[in-house]
Amino acid sequence: MDLVVFSLTICALTILIFSLFCAVVSGIVMQRRIHNDLRHQVEAHEPIRAEAGFPNETGFSLSTPNFLPLVKLSWRIVYPDYLPTRIRLSADKRLLEEIIPRKRCKSDTVIRAFTVSDVLGFCRYSWRQTQEVPCMVLPRTNSIKPLPLLRSLTAEDGIPNPSGDPDGDRMEIRRYVPGDSVRNIMWKVYARNRQLNVRLAEKSVFHSRRTVAYLLGSRNDEAAAAVARIALESGVLGEDWAFAADGAEQACESLPVALEAVARSRAIGSAHAYGLDHFLDSAIANAGAHCIVFAAAELTPWLGPLKNTIARYSGQFSLVLATDGLNDIPWPGLWQRLLLTDGRNRSKDEKNGGSRAELLNLLTDLSQLVESTLIVDRKTGLSFDHKLRKV
Template sequence: MFNTVKRSLRACFDWIPLTARGAVSIVVAGVALRYLALQEHDRLLLAACVGGLFVIAVMALAVLATGLWLRFRNLPVPDRIDAMESVQCETGLTLPLLASIPCVVVNIRWLNCDGVQVDLSRGRDGCHETIRASQRMQRSEIVRQFEVGDVFGLSSVKFCRTFAQAVRVEPMPAAGCSIAQVRRDQQGDDLVHPNGKPHGDLVEMRHYRPGDPLKLVLWKHYARTRQLLVRQPENSIASMSQTIACFVAGPGDQASAGVARTIVTELKQAGEEILFQADGSAAATDSSAEAIEQIILSADARQSGGGIVAGIGSTIQDHVIKHCVAFVPSQPGAWIDRVVAGQTASQLQIDAIIGVDEPAPPRRHRFFPSWAFHRDPGDMIQLQQVQAVVDRLSAAGISTRIIHRRSGHAWSTAGYRGEVA
């Protein structure tokens, strides 16, 4: 009851078109007008005080009118927004009247979407809303907070509106990331079966068809007979899937999300049979599209991140899981304890891949000490966090690899251990 009354009073106060600067300006102008301009018959000060009060009144009325117009006007928006992390995207929201109102500015915030920067760009037909998201997310509606004010900071009103507009932000993929990072870990025995899928050994042959990879062509047979034949895999079924890729949600997991998306997608395009499951999902999947959806939805499971490792055995039926490739965050948190406990309980062999956006640790100079070179304090904090993750996982017997998302290069964990204490 008390919270409801508090919210109602706050909503009413937000509609008062005066800021602290505007209220102080009115008091100062009123005192100067009453005790200086009128008593001393100072016409110049009189004109300044009256003009100042007039400007404050006009700005307050303009801001209040604009706020009421935005609050009750029907603003058409598209049903869905598909965006990419760190990429500017238009949302389809247009405010036509604002382009012709001078001295009035509007700021928009998305209250139910963290990490979204909202900008309004003026055009001929109005102001267009654009966003740049720094986190992956998926929402069924958008709660926008409009703050209307003037360029002098004298008046301001705030209100919220809910739009039935779904938003989906995908993690930015890693650039040039090699699928060899996990391909060498793929294991499993295939049994020949006529009803299986063509992913067995390349023991059969057929005539070449347009679109077949040239690396499968039997060039020696073509040199002898002038007939193009290609190798064809036999139909087989996998008796067990010994490797699964999982995504662990937690603080600083955005770069790992991009690396996981790229590697899993390229593995599926290359024909690899791999299962994938992310924190917050109920079952594993062998579809790259469903894997991306699980990665996006895992953003809401950061508080319980790491529990996927312990639950892998119970969520997958008719499979023997012996090896796990885990994409883990770059910042320490409670997820590390859950991953270590899950490894102990399930007896999994885990290879952890850490995605980072931070710069590489500085190399040791031959003649000068490392403290002689300037390093941004924020970069050093990020490097120390990555090093803490590497040390903790290594102490638990989990092998770690670091992949830089922007370049796709793999960094040695020994370099981190040697440079960051």
Template sequence: MADRRRSGARRGGRGRRPTQRWGRVEAAMTRALGPFPLTPLGLVVLVASALAFFGYGLEKIDLVLLVIGAAGLGVGAMGLLATCLAALLSWLHHRRRSRGFAQKSSSAALNVECGYPVPTGFCLPRLRWLPFVDIRWRWLEPEAEVRVIAKRGELRESVIASRRGQVAAVTRELEVGDIFGLTQIRLRLREQRKVRFVPSVGKLERVDVIRGMAGGDDISHPEGPQDGELYDLRHYNPGDPIRFVLWKVFARTRQLVVRSPERALSPVRQTCAYLVAGAGDEPAAGAARLAVERGALGSEWVLGADGNGEDATRKDQAVDLLARSASVDHGAGGRGLGEFLTRRSLGGAGRAVVFVPGRPGPWLDAVIEQCGAAGRGGGRIEFVVGTDGIEPPKPRRWYQRLAVREPAAQIPPGATAPVTTVEVGEVVRALSSVGRVIVVDRAAGRVYGGGHLSALAQAQRAA
């Protein structure tokens, strides 16, 4: 199975190379043709206006074409002059601003919470005294939605990020042109500035993660068993005495629960948490951030994530670690979980909380395999499945059902689309075999467990 995964990863790598190669070609063409001030429409209009003015207006004394050609050449010349001047002034303003930020680099760091507009402090002159000029820009690296607000003679920037991450520089593409679309100059502006996109917690107010328990010291006799009265409750397992089943609970909840002897217990002081990267992992990252900041993991905890060789034990370290995990290839999600559990010595008294995406992917098999080995060692593993809404699958028409294979949906890395009941049901059913599972809905701010998860698993089986 591991060989098939590696071969699939290699095939996926080959599939991405043409896209990456085309991206490099497009970037090279942008740098080469960006300063060229005429658009294809502007080039056609200027050539046609010149032909009408000189070829027909002056030579053949066609007054109508003479006026049309002169108007076209005049508008094109004014737009060309205004565009070149606006591009030059904007570039000079950015250059002066970049030098100022370089002198106070300590205050230039930018922290952005995904999903919310955050002003960055970047601005350009509005240039209202130049006619027909339109100035706009976008972020090339990292990816973020840019909103430009005109205020007090300036164009001020706010960004909305959809994907967590951390970069050391920002690359913008500035577009300066006229309102008629005849001229346009595209410049790339690079700013050395540390930017960190942290995952959003959405409407989640708390993530209830129950603290684990380990063997304690309160034993009645050193040679006696660590058992007491039949006070503890747990789910029925094959082989349990039928006389310990609580039939009243079964009649009310339709779940077999048995009584088990209580044990001398004490809370586990340290909790190990881990974030698995994959398609649609932003809700899981937001739940992990909320658990760290609200103290749901206890007083002593350690956090790991895919793509990071070191672990975090402080809140600031944890946020950096969550941001860096966005750079992990989705095909390699969950591969570092086994090493993390080994490094943190998850044993009989240990406990781990694993935050996973709500959409199945290559990470699911890797997590089940590595958590199964940790569970056989006696460790307790709990899973927090993050979603941005759960909706029923769209019904397929009769001619769609005749297809041999349904095409897989293309989900962008930072997409926050809701998952279907079939998708999250598959995740819940698979993870329930190796640990306890809860589902959190970041969009609605709700936590699901118990009967809700059983219904999701049944929906996945029915599909």
């Protein structure tokens, strides 16, 4: 019996030592090979462009480690985000990388965590490798329907509107008050009835040819970023527009640069600073211009700074709020709690969606400060007004 136990121990130690030798030697060889391949392909490798929620090939591939038996190679991307990575075997026996991002991101480098292990799982050799390649992941648009034409309103002679400046036609008539100019008095009316009336310019606005839009970042802003992407790609901002987002250094006036700003607006490390004030000061020469703001339909830290911006800025604002569904889910009953069905099977979009009561509180808080409000549900693709009526 002792000889049997001794023989089994020797066999187990032999297998363990052999697995350790294969994993370490293969790991060192693969690490040097991958390092040399990435160093020689710095300029030849194309930038990584992907869309969240779908399988995307990155163009990164490696040869299979077949110089030692019982060894397998795996890796995953850990920066700019922990991206779920799938490895496929091509027809020419190469390992192809495929990622399925969950959220948008933008970076100039990609870090992968490689692991060489034996097939029995006894030993593994791991390291991280950095590749200097641009990586941009755009938000998933789902079934968002085409948005109405988002155009800016600027105070000038055009459409009658109480929010505009008195730059329209002289059509407003009222009684004279101290301080009115004498040239505005209607002298013919005064000659008939001895009443002093004045004719003033009507407050009006017009559809500006230049549209300005901004994306506010927050924790659950993926739906807002998707709506901003749809607005940019479908051309609903018009021909002449300026766009920026939290994390962008300057205003964007072309589609590729604007899409990069949308992807970069999601902070990987520390949160981006509130940048709407800087954007309005630098990108808009006309102080009375109209600004369209994309944001998440939830109570977020940008609510207070946005109120201050609206109070300080002389122009008008329109809000486009986005969400991943309105979750009016009742409290589960006793049998549901006993059967462990209290929402464990809810989808991720439902967990990220906001409640109808919270959204109504947000709309009540902001509807008095902005010109108009549009709510877009990325899950269903429907749009609603400030009273949650379908548009």
